[in-house]
Amino acid sequence: MRPCSNCWTHERYSRFTRSVCFDLTVWLALACPDHSHHRQAVHYWEHQAAGQVLFCTVTALGLVRLVCQPKLMGAASKTLAEASSLLDAFCQQPGVSLASEERAGWEVFHQLLRNGGLPPRLCTDAYLAALAITHGWRLVSFDRDFERFEGLERLVLR
Numbered sequence: 001m002r003p004c005s006n007c008w009t010h011e012r013y014s015r016f017t018r019s020v021c022f023d024l025t026v027w028l029a030l031a032c033p034d035h036s037h038h039r040q041a042v043h044y045w046e047h048q049a050a051g052q053v054l055f056c057t058v059t060a061l062g063l064v065r066l067v068c069q070p071k072l073m074g075a076a077s078k079t080l081a082e083a084s085s086l087l088d089a090f091c092q093q094p095g096v097s098l099a100s101e102e103r104a105g106w107e108v109f110h111q112l113l114r115n116g117g118l119p120p121r122l123c124t125d126a127y128l129a130a131l132a133i134t135h136g137w138r139l140v141s142f143d144r145d146f147e148r149f150e151g152l153e154r155l156v157l158r
Contacts, residue, residue: 019052021099021132023125023141024062026157027055031067031086032076037142040157044140054099056131058124060087105134112149125149 029041064083066072078086090096109130112118118126122145129149132139138153139146146154 018050019054019135019137020050020155021054021056021128021137021139022059023128023139023143023146024059024066025142026140027059027063027090028066029142030090031063032073034076037157040142044157049095049140050138051095053093053096054137055087055091055096056099056128058127060098062124063087099131099135105131108134118148122148 025037026041026044029035029037030045032038035041064080064087067078067083067086068080070077091098105127109127112126112130113123125143125145126149128139129146129152131137132153133149133151136153138155140155140157142157144156146152146156
């Protein structure tokens, strides 16, 4: 996979005003033109994404980690400095920002962990779901695992 630097720099048309939070699967698909979901992610970005797209700390860290992995990215693997620039480029796009007040979802996160019967591999998903539930964000992902979180407004891209 080689990271895409121009597919997501177009001006976006947004019909929706509610803030959305992308899961790591969407950010990675946007960044990599060889990703199996790249085309769907770019289409959503250009035609349907809300005016306010949020990067949560955990997804930002995940994106940096993944684009630096040679086993995943092959020859397109980035250095940490290049990954930082990619993250910054996303955050410089109109309407994209780092989510603030992540602390507010902490209680909901713990409720999901205690009451959800979740396997440990879904801990990060529970965290993102808790933030979205707490703040009223729509969570956008290619991952169907988010369907298990009651009260979460989500959109599964296909």
